[in-house]
Amino acid sequence: MSYVARADRPADKAARYAEVAEEIASVLDGEPNRIARMATLSSMLADAFPAFFWTGFYLVDEAKQNELVVGPYQGTLGCLRIPFGRGVCGAAAAQQKTQVVPDVHAFPGHIACDSRSASEIVAPVFDAEGKLIAVFDVDATEKNAFDQVDAEWLERILQRAFAA
Known part of the structure; x- marks a missing residue:
């Protein structure tokens, strides 16, 4: 199911997240x-929320434990x-904490992988043992695109997908 209308109100956004969370869990069921x-x-997630301009993972590099390397994503070059x-x-x-950034250009040390990015949310991804394995990054071309609803639902979806 594709979602074309933007979920502007928190209740609408939460409802859409709940729906897509179940869809994701169903598709991922049994995939190791x-x-x-x-x-x-x-x-x-990129398909479910049209405001998501760049959606994907940066993996903890196994050789360099203090560096992330681009992983699976949807969007422009990361x-x-x-x-x-x-x-x-x-x-x-x-x-190891979710970052909600309303204006990336005001964030100290922001890395501009694509200058069209205006706001961003990044959530840590943990495995079943609680070890950081990646971060999940979502960018939008408009400021203030993300809030606590996004943070809570993304954390819930990631926990279910990777730590369960």
Whole structure:
């Protein structure tokens, strides 16, 4: 099911997240491959929310535990590598906490992978043992596109997909 109308009101947005969360869980049921799960989740969320301009994962690099490397995503070209602590993705990885940024141009150290990005949300992704394995990054071309509803639902979807 594709969602074409923008969910502007928090109740509408939460309802859409609840719907897509169940769709994602159904599609991912029984799939053990983490990359397949990430690619599918990115695709389904990008399709569900038209405001999502760039939607995808940066994986913790196994060789360099303090660096992220681009993973499955939907959108324009992403940055290939991001050190922990740098930009919104690096902050989410270093702090292991979701970052909601209403205006990326006001965020200290923002990395402009695409100059059209105006706001961003990045959530850490943990495996079943609680180890950070990635961050999930969503950019929008408008300011103030993300809020606590997005943070809560993305965290819930990611937890169900990767830590359950």
